[in-house]
Structures are given as structure tokens and as C-alpha cells.
Amino acid sequence: MSGIGLFGLLGSGNLGNDASLLAMLGHLRAAHPHARIDALCGGPDQVRATFGLEATALYRTTEFTTASGVRSAVAKAVAKLGELVRTAAWVRRHDVVIVPGMGVLEATLPLRPWGFPYSLFVLCLAGRLFGTPVALVSVGAGPIRQPGVRWFVVRAARLATYRSYRDTGSRDALAALGVDVRADRVYPDLAFALPGPDAPGGTGVVGVGVMAYRGGPGDRAHADRIHDDYLARLIELVRGLTGDGRAVRLLTGDRMDLAVAHAVVAALPDAPVSAANASTVDELLAELAGVDVVVASRYHNVLCALGLGRPVVSLGYAAKNAALMDTMGLPGFSHSIRDFDVDLVRAQVADLCRRAQEVSAALLVAAKYQRQLLDEQFAALSAMVAS
Template sequence: MRPKDETPVRVGVFGLLGSGNLGNDGSLEAVLGYLRAEHPEAVVDALCGGPEVVTARYGIPATRLHWYRGEYRTASRAGAVAGKGLGKLVDVVRTAAWVRKHDVVIVPGMGVLEATLPLRPWGFPYSLFLLCASGRLVGTRVALVGVGAAPIGNRPTRTLVRWAARLAAYRSYRDTQSRDAMREMGVDTARDEVYPDLAFALPTPSASAPPSGRPGQVCVGVMDFHGGNDDRARAEGIHRRYLDGTTRFVRALVEDGRPVRLLTGDECDAPVVAAILDAVDSPLVTAAQATSLADLMKETAAADTVVATRYHNLVCALKAGTPTLALSYAAKSDALMARMGLDTFCHPAREVDADQLLAQFRALEKRSAELRRTLAERNLVAVRQLRDQFAELTAALFPATDQARARTHARQEAS
């Protein structure tokens, strides 16, 4: 136990949190749950994309990630370009000053070491590099916890990501492919471990009634998908194929009399929902208004089957124990499905073939009872593995607490 006169450990959390992405916020929620359970004495605050949302939702002080408020708007005028450039310089000082106030900074989950969706090197990769470099400079331990990584083609982005990872004091990954990607980029991963996605540590929604035997609701998770960072030249074509194939699939479900519930995972997905609702125009198709991963889990738990694109839509459905088919846009989705025993139920998001997708969907539903049992078993394993992740994190980042627990345990064994 920490002596009363000892200064509480100061913990910062960092990332694109509170910015509308439910998966990112779910990872934060899982880490906050760990800190409050295992380190209640810790003083926690955030440097993040949406500080007002993080403070209101999670009750911790938060600071805006970027000095320049127009960071994520396209800079077409000279004033905006100058503002962005100045912001990059100011953020060097701001980030270092924030990091210096902490004993530990945690980057909770998220795909912070990948470019599977479009991003610029001077956006978040630059911010992550500043964080890790500042930590090394001022002696603050920076931990990348359960993060995603992938091979990166763009050289500036790859360089920033590689150096950010090298400068971090602790790294763990949400799948083996992520660790392999960092090793291939020149990061020493010999001591880095792989654990399930942090969202598997969140509370599981109460079980819904088992399917009655009659065809029930299907949740379809959609995404404003335009391909990855290397697909910018053909982004619109990829998006049209994705939207057309997904819309045709939803229409086929409706023609079979199936109610369809559309899910999103980020605020930017709303136009895709609107386009499908307009194209199908049926009372059987409705849209969920989820504001957290807990909301998404409840939606997926109430469904017979889920078909989803966004990674954390898949996590929610699998954690809820609902048979799931992935519209896969990156290796992380395939890895997640394989971990949960559903690797044969993946369909490429870049080339959605409605007829083939419908055939896979029907095959999935035929195996529903078997797959629900498989998911129940795999979820128990994931929970145990995340307990190990948090125990390892305590040993790496909170050695005083870990030593105190070891002494207490030894005294109990001796008595």
C-alpha cells in the first residue's frame, strides 16, 4: 500500500480519444477500468482529440491534442497552411510539457502503428513520435498497450511510426501480425507480447434470449470506406463498390423478410447509413444511435447474426457471442476472426459481391448454435489473457505497487 505522504502516481492517456470513434473510446474505457481497479490512487488526465467529450464522459481532465484547431481540416489557403505549420512547432513544446507532468503515459489500444486507413505523416504519426520522443527525453515511461500495427508503404509515415515504437518504454499488440509488422520495420520486438484487443476487457452485455428458430434481426455494421493509405488514387471507386455491394446485400435480406439494423463505429459513417436507408426504403431497415461500445454490444447481442466492416464492430459482436461475418478491409480483421474461430467467414470489403456475401451469410446462420458455443469458449480465454496483460502492465509501469503486492502476498503465505 502507498504511504500517505508519498505523491500519487501521475498517469496520462493519449490518443484520438473523444473524437467520434467508438473503438478508440472503448480502448480508453478499458484502460481506465484497469487503473481504477488496480491503481485507484493514480491521478489520471488525457491529451486527446476531443477533450470536452473525454472529460464529460469519463470524468478526467483533458487537454486538446493539437494547438491548431483546424488540424484535421484540409488547408487550402495560405493562412491555414501557415497555421498548421506553426502548430507543428508549438506542439513540440506543448507535448513535452504535458509528458513531463506524468510518471507514466499510456496509449490505449487503437491502430496507432498502422496506415490501413488514409492518414498523413504529419498528422497522428507525428504526434505519436513527439509523445514517445518527449517521454525518452524527460524520463516519463510511455506505454503502447494492445495497439495495432501494419506494414506502411509511405516512407515518412513509416519512419515516424518506427521511431515512435522504438522510443516507447513498453509495447504490446492486439495480434501477431502487428508485432510481425513492427519487427519487419526494424523494431526489436523480442520482449513484446500479444494479447486480445482491450475491448474484450469491457463488461459483457447481459445475454439476450436465444434465437427462437424464426429468422430474426441482422445487424449490418457499415463504414465510410475508401480503401487504405495507398489507395488514394482509386478511393472513390473502392467506395462505390463497397456501398453498392453492401446496399444490394441489405436489400436481399429485406426481400427475405429480415429486419436489418444498421450500425456505425465513427461519426463519419453517417452518410453511408443515409445512402442505404434511401436506396432500400423499407420499414424493415433501421439505424442504431450507438454512442459507445457498450451500446454496440447491446445491439449485436440482440441480433441473430452480424455482418460488419469496422474492426470494433466486429469486436463488439464477437464479445457479445453473436455469429459474425466480417467485411474485412485489413489483416487485423482477419486475425481477429481467426482468434475467435470464425476465420472462414471473411469477405473482402474492397470487392463486396452481394451474391457471394449472401451465400456466406446463409452458411454462417446454419452453424449458428455451434459458433455461439465457440465464441463463448474463446471469450473466456480472451478475458484470462487480458488479466495477464494488465498484470504485466503493472509490473512494467508501476513497480512500487507490484513490489508492495508481492510483499503482502509473501506475508500471507508465511502466516
Template sequence: MTSAKETSVRVGVFGLLGSGNLGNDGSLEAVLGHLRAEHPEAVVDALCGGAEVVAARYGIPATRLHWYRGEYRTASRAGAIAGKGLGKLLDPVRTAAWVRRHDVVIVPGMGVLEATLPLRPWGFPYSLFLLCASGRLLRTPVALVGVGAAPIGNRPTRALVRWSARLAAYRSYRDAPSRDAIREMGVDTARDEVHPDLAFALPSPRTSAPSGPPGAVCVGVMDFHGGNDDRARADEIHRRYLDGMIRFVRALVEDGRPVRLLTGDTCDASVVAAILDAVDSPLVTDAEVTSLADLMKETAAADTVVATRYHNLICALKAGTPTLALSYAAKSEALMERMGLGAYCHPAREVDAGQLLEQFRELEQRSAELRQTLAERNLVAARQIEEHLTALTAALFPATGHTHTHTHAHAHAERKTR
């Protein structure tokens, strides 16, 4: 008789998980929740950026993504440079050894095929390429599930992203611009599908329409310096963004509105501190969120949300709260359009506090109408993401076992990449 342990599917999850980005961790939570509900026999572990955090928070074994612990710190001393160099030699072996232990590897969401924020090719793009190449070499399917992509100007980064996408056994995207970007890089996306972001699979908080006088406004901020192609003017972009946010928050306070400052990554704390110091009002407070669930609770309790980070927007929209996006990439605009609020976007690179305030006031005037729109769109998104996850795991975990899993997924990959 075959034991349950012998027939369990061994699933690896991969990415910059547990590294401080709440959106990345929310995508992991969504996939883990689905696996635990629909495939409780699956044995799951991670290769990720914050192994200790993932192991403690989600109760799964986790291995460090990089051999060198200081991979994402600037190397200026000889020892650090040597450590990074040695890591680049050891990480291919470590990655392949980890991939070999699994029946399938899932990259859950995240903007793994984009460079909308500053990114070096030999950082995460190189790690993703190692994963996908190892999967193809060792016949372990790598599934890029609900990922984000965008046009990439840097040639080495674009090449690594293109080959990662080609080598993956399965690809799906969180919006149509992501699929278009990968197609424009020369990857055949004819069989790739677009679905709502994985975060729409997470539980929604209880909400109710506000009553009484105007209430709190959640303002989601970001340590924003532009994208990968904006390095030459990164400081200028950051100053303009921060100045615009300070002016906007100050205007809300002058109207007597309580403001809750939201973040989405640990690096955003500096922007919160700068706004608190500049506005200096008891009406402005730091929400100190540590998960997407915290973000959703905060946004559900607000009258209105104005936010920059993509997953701040998702949480607010999923909570059904009228939202205005400070957009820094096509993904934000696509999300707002999907949820019926496409008219309420403002460029994060060119924040105009006066114009932002006008858009905010128009948004609030339409609050009741937009809440109804969001309720309807959320029902559709929840159904679509559940169908997506069910179809995905049916393809990756067929009932006939491990051998068929590899054959099915790689046959699917071959059809896509011919």
C-alpha cells in the first residue's frame, strides 16, 4: 500500500516573500489558503527572501533565496564584493537542489516580470531565471501565477525576464498590460490567461457605508523614487512626490479630517515620518499595518482612500471603499479600470496637491454610487480568482500522480513556447 506521504504533492513557493512587502506576502497567503483548503495533502515549503519570517508566520519550512545574506545591500568593501560574487556561483547549485525536491514550484503573484521600481538585473531577475531554468532542466514545472509584468528598458534585465517567462511551464497575469508586455518581449502568450490579482482570494472585512459627518481618510504612501529608468532623476521625483503628499494631507487636516497613513513595505516608514513631522497634527496618525488583513481593516473603516502602492489599492477596493490611485505604473490604472474607478487616477511622478484635492472631493461626492459599483465588481473578481486557482491546481496536481503532473505541465509549456 502506498503511504499518504509518498503520494503527497511536494509544492515549492518562491519569491521575495517575508521581506517586508505586504503585497508579496498577501499573494503567498492566498495561494497557501487555497492549497490548505483544496489540497491539504500537499507538502509545501519556500525558497524566499525572508525565510525566518515566512517559517514563523506561515508555518512552512523556508530556505534563504540567496547564499549571501547581504545580497540586496550595496557592496563597497572587498569582503562584501567577494561574498556577492561567491553567492552568484553558489546560488545556481542551491536553487537547482531546491527545485529538484519538488513536484511543482509556484511563484505566487508579485511583479516578478517587471521593473517599475529600481531593480538590478543580477538581483531578483537573475534568481528568477535560475529557478525557471532549473525547472526546465530538471522537469519540475514552474508556474508563474497571477504575476505582474511591464515593459523593461534595461537590456540585461529584459533578457533575464524574457527567458524566465519562456522557460516557465505555466503563466498567468494579474492584468492585460502584463500579458501585453511579455508578448512584446517576444514570448508566445497565446495560451496565457489574465485573472484578478491573487489578493482577491483573501477574506474580505465586514464593511458598512459611513454615516454622519465626514470621517477618516486613509492615505497610503510609498518611498517612491520613480522606476528603473528614472534613476537619474530619482531624488527629484521623490521630493516632488513627498511635497505633494504633505500638501495634500495638510489640506485634509485643515478641513478637519482625520488621516490614517498606510504603508506597504518597511521602507515606507521614512515617508510616514516626514509627513507626521511636516504636518504636525493630532489628526494625522500612523496605522502601523503588518499584513494585507490589517490594510483591509483600515481601509474598510475609512470613508475614502488615497493610495500609491498597488496592494494598498487592492485592499481598499476589495474592502469596497471609494479609492483614488496615485499611479506609478500601468498596473494601477488597469486595476482601477477593472473595478470601475478608472477616472480616479493621479500621476505619482507629478503630484499636484490642488488637482488631487479636486479629484478627492469629486470621489467623495460619488461615494454611495461607487460603493455599489465596487460591491458588484468584487463579486465578479472573487468568482474569477476562485475559478483560476481551481483550474490551476487541477492542471498542476492531477489525480494520477507525480509523473503525470510533470508530463501535463511540460506538454502545456511546449505548446506555448513552440
């Protein structure tokens, strides 16, 4: 066997993406202990250090320059051509390539066509050209309004050998973009397969997940105002929670979120508020295990908390959060990150704190069922890898 390749924006500071990678690695190393596994990814140094994988850089630094003019345009074009050549050569060395989870078919946050959408298209095209199956496993998808992003995403999806989605909304969204999804399946997000630490609860602490939120793809002109409005509302929420007699632990899901956590702490110097700085999935899970109730926006902060049996109030920036909360039996606890009612969220936190034991037991049952569904998908993937 030439090996199994893992592809994506892995090791780039987003713990949700790394959670998907960690879950997939756990399966592959158990089911295929002799397989050679490596990655083509955004953060190869981090992937090598954290996951013990051989890793190749997906991008060169010149691909992210923002200068304008003919010389810059030529440099970027050459960089993209180089990416195509590198990706094709990497794909050719593998028996199968897996894209482990992540929202690779969605554009809920600002995204440029020649960034990851192009990279995914090149990957799937190379897979077709060289006969290497490319599997998009438990991925997220959504409506895409930018024509360039939509063009690359739709064609990448059509070229993939295997597709599954982390919720029905993702499959429906891809169908609406014109992709034939009749043979595709819906399975839970890969992060449900992660083994979590013991989480007995009873700490009296509320975890509040912060996010460097600046709106969606159509909000670039108003990004600063959107961020300032969100930060002001977040500070008001944390002030209210501490006023209710609760200690607050600020949680991040991406390295860019840390500045937001520091801003909240600075705004409330006399309140019982502290900021975590989890840089790995295991550290994030340990932080979540140390709180009783979670209020969060990043999808995998919400998911990992639910998987540990932690009651959650979601302040979502996309439909995927609400779909996840519905699946786990907390449909009334989803709100929009843009205009959430601070008093309502405080009341729901108080309610979940009172019912923590009951809600936690139900969440753990639901999470076990999600893991059983993932075992079914892992069996199908193992058959593909072995063929």
C-alpha cells in the first residue's frame, strides 16, 4: 500500500479542524495499523508536532500576499500553478485521500475563490486524473453566493469519489447547488468519535466560547462594526453571568479568538473571569470538562461540549449550530450570534445549571448514538482503504 493521505486546513490554529483530524486518525491507526499516513495541510509543522504525521505544506507564503499590480498578479498565478503541481504529485503517491470533516463545502465565513475552494478542486481533479479515490467524509456544506467559490466547490464535490455530510442541511445545500446527492449519506461529525476526559461536573463555572466574529462573506464592508457590536454584547453577557454569582471561563476554538478573550477580561477587571488558551484538541476537551454549562459559537466548541455531556447554549453564526442542537435534543437553546438576547441567554444558563444532571445524562445517551453511527461509516471507509 502506498498510503493514506489526509487533506485540509489542518494544524492552522482551528481546533475544530484538528478535532476532525484527530478522530479520523484514531480510526485509521486502529483499523489499519500498518498503513503509511501523511497529510497535505495548512499547518504542517503543527501537524508533525501534535499528531506525529509526516506533513507537506499546502500553501507557500507568496500565495497570501495582498499587494496589487501586474507583478503581484503574476506571482500569485505562478504560486497557484505551483500548488496544482505539488498537489497532483502528492495525490499520485497515495491509494486513497481523505478529507476528514470540516466545512469544506460551505462559505459561512469570508472566503476567497483562489484560497481553499481552489485547493479542494485541484485535489479532487488530481484524484480523478490519477485514479486515486478522494473521500469527503462527514463534511459541512451550505449555500454559496459568491460565483467563483461556488464554481470550485461544486466541481470539487462532483469529482470526489465518496461524499458524506455531517447533517441533512449540508446534503440539501449541495443538492441545491446542482450536485447529485442521491447516493450520499448523512453521518455525524467526526468529532463525536473523540474519547473525552472524565467530566464529573459540579465546578460552578460557566464556559463561554468567544469568537473573532466579523460577519459572513457579504459583510466585509461592515466587518469592524459587526465585530464591535458582538464584543459589546459578549461583554454584557459575561458581566451578567458573573453578576448572577457564576465564575466564567472564556474558551477559544481558533488562535485568532484569543484577542477577543483578552478584551473581555480587560473590560471586566474585577469580575471572576479567566481566559483559557487551549492550543490542542485535548486541551480544549480538558477545559470543557472543567465547566458545568457552555455558551459557545464555534461549531466544534458546541459539539465537543455536547459530546462530553455538557449542557450548551449556542450563539451560532450558521445553520449548522442549530441543526446540531436539534439533533442533540436542545432545540430551544440556539440563538444568532448577531442579535442574541443577553437576558434570555442568562436565564437559559440558569435553567441548565439547575437541570445539569438530567440534561447531561440525556446528552451522553445521544452522543453514544452518534458514535455508533460513525462506526458504521468507518467500516465503509475501511473497505475503501483496503480495496
